[in-house]
């Protein structure tokens with residue numbers, strides 16, 4: 231049951247509409263049930279009624295409906311148990327299996343009762359996730375605004391600590407490409423809510439394609455390479471406003487920014503070894519150069535978490551501001567920067583960064599290839615399963 235709940239919650243993260251995730255038999259609201267036992271007709275009516283529900287009842291309820299339907303029509307669970315990474319089918323299997331030897335008639339009755347109770351309660355419930363502003367920007371996971379010569383890309387999954395899901399990787403690439411061509415002078419990346427970003431969304435690892443985990447790892451490496459490549463090639467001054475804790479890839483990428491301003495609440499954590507993974511974002515090259523090989527090893531190999539002050543002393547952060555005045559102070563400064571002649575800034579960035587570009591692309595390719603192998607390791611898989619089953623957090 232715990233796994234079913236977990237997978238149900240995960241499934242909601244994978245897809246904006248969880249109806250796409252777990253399809254379930256459809257049922258008709260049963261209004262005129264008089265007998266204690268639901269008839270076959272009641273059952274069929276209930277199945278039709280589910281089609282008419284205006285709002286998604288959520289994955290937990292859908293798993294319950296699924297399991298009761300299977301029990302009512304086929305009896306006790308008769309399917310082989312799916313693999314641990316096949317979370318959707320495993321959740322369905324767990325839900326059905328949990329019904330044990332419940333008689334078919336009781337399952338049918340419970341199904342009809344559940345649908346009946348659902349219909350009224352779902353009419354008024356809201357499914358809108360807070361923190362998403364889809365209308366204004368056209369992005370699902372970002373808020374992108376452009377004013378005063380500054381394009382601001384704000385990571386906008388605050389309830390998930392701005393973890394980067396696959397959609398967010400694509401949207402950030404899209405937003406960077408657009409910002410590189412718009413008429414703003416500088417571009418800023420920041421986070422909405424209390425975190426800058428908790429790094430890669432660990433549920434990215436659970437959605438296994440038909441080609442299996444190898445194909446998953448290969449696709450992940452291709453996406454990561456393209457994603458980091460966009461930062462390497464970004465032509466205008468790119469500034470990170472680290473408004474809170476930063477983890478994993480959101481930290482490593484900072485080595486590719488032109489300036490990094492941090493709140494004193496921010497922390498910088500790259501727990502790759504704990505996760506059975508290895509550095510990305512060109513950090514295996516930029517961090518030793520920025521802070522010395524030994525300091526880079528403390529972060530990238532031993533997972534030492536730095537405070538904002540420590541990260542500034544190591545050269546990863548440009549300047550730290552008290553959290554209470556962070557926004558006011560940095561935006562005053564950014565607005566002044568944005569008034570400088572944009573072509574001069576672009577050309578100066580080019581001359582600072584360009585001789586490193588080829589090297590950075592080569593490092594990026596190598597890091598992605600090493601990570602592709604890491605993602606298939608037991609060390610990595612165990613770490614992901616432990617996080618997803620809430621056995622461990624950073």
Ligand SMILES: CCCCCC/C=C/C(=O)SCCNC(=O)CCNC(=O)[C@H](O)C(C)(C)COP(=O)(O)OP(=O)(O)OC[C@H]1O[C@@H](n2cnc3c(N)ncnc32)[C@H](O)[C@@H]1OP(=O)(O)O
Nearest residue numbers: 389390391393428429430431432433450454478479623624
């Ligand atoms: C294309 C693939 C490219 C891969 C690139 C390689 C990148 C590597 C990395 O980035 S490695 C770093 C990965 N990140 C982590 O390991 C962080 C995991 N998260 C945590 O340990 C904690 O959530 C926390 C310390 C960040 C915050 O803890 P806490 O303050 O107690 O909050 P919650 O844990 O309750 O989190 C709230 C909510 O957010 C979900 N969440 C947070 N971070 C992630 C994440 N990285 N992936 C998925 N989900 C995350 C968390 O599950 C909670 O969700 P819930 O409310 O339970 O639905």
